[in-house]
Amino acid sequence: MVNLKNIVETTLVPHTAFEDATQRLEQCFTYADGASEPICIAIVGESRTGKSRALEECFTRHPKARNSEGLTVPILRVKTPSKPTVKGLAELMLRAMNDPKFDTGTENAKTLRLQTLMHNTGTTMVMIDEFQHFYDKGSHKVMHHVADWLKILVDDSKVALVVAGLPTCRAVLDQNEQLAGRFLSPVFMPRFNWRDDDQREEFIGILGAFQDSIGAAFDLPRLDGPEMAFRCYCGTGGLIGYLTKFLRQAIWNALDANTKTIGLPGLLRAHDQAVWAKDGLVSLPSPFAKGFSTTPTDDLIARIKRIGTPSDELPAPVQRRRRAPGVPGIQAVLSAS
Ligand SMILES: Nc1ncnc2c1ncn2[C@@H]1O[C@H](COP(=O)(O)OP(=O)(O)OP(=O)(O)O)[C@@H](O)[C@H]1O
Ligand SMILES: [Mg+2]
Known part of the structure; x- marks a missing residue:
């Protein structure tokens, strides 16, 4: 029986751009395992065009699960904090991986723990929403330190990286040739x-x-x-x-x-x-x-x-x-x- 108050939320409209986005995410997810280099893709669009919903759709198809071998986390999904730092982002990721000590340790220790957890739980894809926060509109500067950290994290772990954000997030890639070189062409969510x-x-x-x-x-x-x-x-x-x-x-x-x-x-x-x-x-x-x-x-x-x-x-x-x-x-x- 449909709950009338949630009737809008439970209606998922598979319009063309949405289908394209989810299909490309699925493709990255499928082929990331065993790829020799990380597969990276950006979902770009104005606010309220459905970027997060596209991430969510792929995320819910591959949920966390606990079986006899322990926890599996096929997709690690986080939202970029408004002023991202390596420490802040690493903590968010550790928390999403159910690490009870997510806020302890140095930057390096956190990174190592994150990589180990990702490896042990079979993480294949990392999703970073609100990626425009990697670019500071006021100073027109990209947070290069955290962008480089992310690049190294996905390089070392060989996972697929999906970022989603407002059109300004393209500046992060435009100003970071190493990241840009790892990205496929972006998916645009239209108004x-x-x-x-x-x-x-x-x-x-x-x-x-x-x-x-x-x-x-x-x-x-x-x-x-x-x-x-x-x-x-x-x-x-x-x-x-x-x-x-x-x-x-x-x-x-x-x-x-x-x-x-x-x-x-x-x-x-x-x-x-x-x-x-x-x-x-x-x-x-x-x-x-x-x-x-x-x-x-x-x-x-x-x-x-x-x-x-x-x-x-x-x-x-x-x-x-x-x-x-x-x-x-x-x-x-x-x-x-
Ligand atoms: N294909 C869809 N079918 C049904 N509802 C959708 C669809 N795409 C988006 N929506 C709904 O539209 C609203 C806005 O979508 P969403 O939050 O994904 O936008 P966004 O692009 O991430 O916006 P922002 O940049 O502001 O975070 C949400 O309530 C979402 O559930
Ligand atoms: Mg969103």
């Missing part, structure tokens, strides 16, 4: 672009998948219908993570109201509660408002593409478009109670 036929289809396909899972339990306007699909695109900027966040909110609201019906007003409220609109986006109309024009103009699409980007990268506000009377702007919607 879907309405103007690109294939990507639009892909996004509508994702909406269809959520329609199938949510629609089995709730009565809601068809998400992948022509108008609703565009509204969903405008409400999420083509980012799957914004879509899941907003749909999850709509479901929570329906469950709290003890109803199985989610109408356009319900979607409007959920979007208002779930998707954070920044001051710089004041001129964005609310895509779930009744009078929202579902004509994809260039101006509208250009603004929608900025959803989810850091506010300091936002362009100067574009001239405010005239709104139809009675149609609230996003700011009015966001401040509505």
Whole structure:
């Protein structure tokens, strides 16, 4: 029996980029064993495009297990701390390997212990999420010491290395030729672009998948219908993570109201509660408002593409478009109670 409150989380959409990413991770995992040099791959994409979910998918296919021969940890997965150091990263890795003394010993002792544990537990792949933290945006410097340590660790252990991060993480590879030389070409997780036929289809396909899972339990306007699909695109900027966040909110609201019906007003409220609109986006109309024009103009699409980007990268506000009377702007919607 499906737990309705988790219906969004339990829906995994195998869209093309996601399938590509997981398939390449699987390939690295399979062929890492016995490879003469480490296989390294990066998953790169804007925030909320599904990088961590792709790592998780591969990680859960090869879980830790305890059998008569002891513990096996096929994949060691960690998130880079915000200011990575060798000590910090090694401790995180030791902890992920269930080492009770993860914080004791010198840098070298920790590294040796980690290598021994990886060897003894049959670790084949190391996953490092939030890899952009290896690059300090403020000083534009790569944390070379920890990047070199990582290179030596995977060289010595002959494991596959997967890193995932925001596009800035490419600077780590661009500035470290030894690491770069070990990496295959990266996998890009996209934000879907309405103007690109294939990507639009892909996004509508994702909406269809959520329609199938949510629609089995709730009565809601068809998400992948022509108008609703565009509204969903405008409400999420083509980012799957914004879509899941907003749909999850709509479901929570329906469950709290003890109803199985989610109408356009319900979607409007959920979007208002779930998707954070920044001051710089004041001129964005609310895509779930009744009078929202579902004509994809260039101006509208250009603004929608900025959803989810850091506010300091936002362009100067574009001239405010005239709104139809009675149609609230996003700011009015966001401040509505
Ligand atoms: N293929 C998918 N099917 C269903 N849900 C997905 C899929 N990909 C991502 N999601 C959901 O979208 C949300 C964002 O995904 P995820 O956390 O993987 O993004 P991310 O790229 O790692 O973002 P960040 O850079 O901010 O860490 C999560 O709730 C995740 O479960
Ligand atoms: Mg992530």
